[in-house]
Amino acid sequence: MLDDSRLKISVIGSGNVAFHLMKAWHTAADLTQAPPRTLQGLPDDSDIYIISVSDNAIAGVASRLCHLPGIVAHTSGTTPMSVLSEAGVQRPGVLYPLQTFSREVPLDYSEIPVFIEGCDDGVADTLQRVAAMWSGSVTRCSSDTRCKIHLASVLACNFTNHLWTLAEQLLAGDAIPFGILKPLIRQTAAKIERVSPQEAQTGPARRHDTRTIARHLEMTAGNPRLKQIYALLSQSISDTYPENSANTL
Known part of the structure; x- marks a missing residue:
């Protein structure tokens, strides 16, 4: 040995x-x-x-x-x-x-x-x-299990960071500092130490707030890529939670 x-x-x-x-x-x-x-x-x-x-x-x-x-x-x-x-x-x-x-x-x-x-x-x-x-x-x-773990890590880390980048770019267009989102980001990450990500989900898509979603989509009309991402993720969240399970946040 x-x-x-x-x-x-x-x-x-x-x-x-x-x-x-x-x-x-x-x-x-x-x-x-x-x-x-x-x-x-x-x-x-x-x-x-x-x-x-x-x-x-x-x-x-x-x-x-x-x-x-x-x-x-x-x-x-x-x-x-x-x-x-x-x-x-x-x-x-x-x-x-x-x-x-x-x-x-x-x-x-x-x-x-x-x-x-x-x-x-x-x-x-x-x-x-x-x-x-x-x-x-x-x-x-095994290699197969490791590959699935890596896929999950891309969703949890790389895609999340890209969404922060999109948020930063959106705010920069109006000279709003990205720092205003950092307490929210920290709290979102801290929350999954206590509850599962599925339980922690909030927001307009989670509560099936179609009016807010429509307003956000109007605001992204000048950025087709951001609009597509917003629509895709909103639909995925809405599909994950039946309407009668929507929370109030």
């Missing part, structure tokens, strides 16, 4: 995820980092190689690591582990941290859930141990 304190981990990549993984492991393992294009400085005796690159680059990087005896794992939520074995990797795995990463935003790594997969129990056990060096929640799951 590998000694966790002496593990050699090589992170291949230079993006936001790679940056944070280097920070997360910096006191727990012997670390090296290599650029994905050249692999310059990549040792051939690391215990684990973490491929942290865009999904369409994973197979190409993996094919250049197939001669290595160490574990080779990628960090993608959607790419199946089989991509690594198809590239010739001997001991493939996945270590997927479920979080939005920005280089300039610090994170509490202990709060980040990590989903791991290994080609055998030995690989999975090792990936679970190294993820547990900084994460308080490490779960084994």
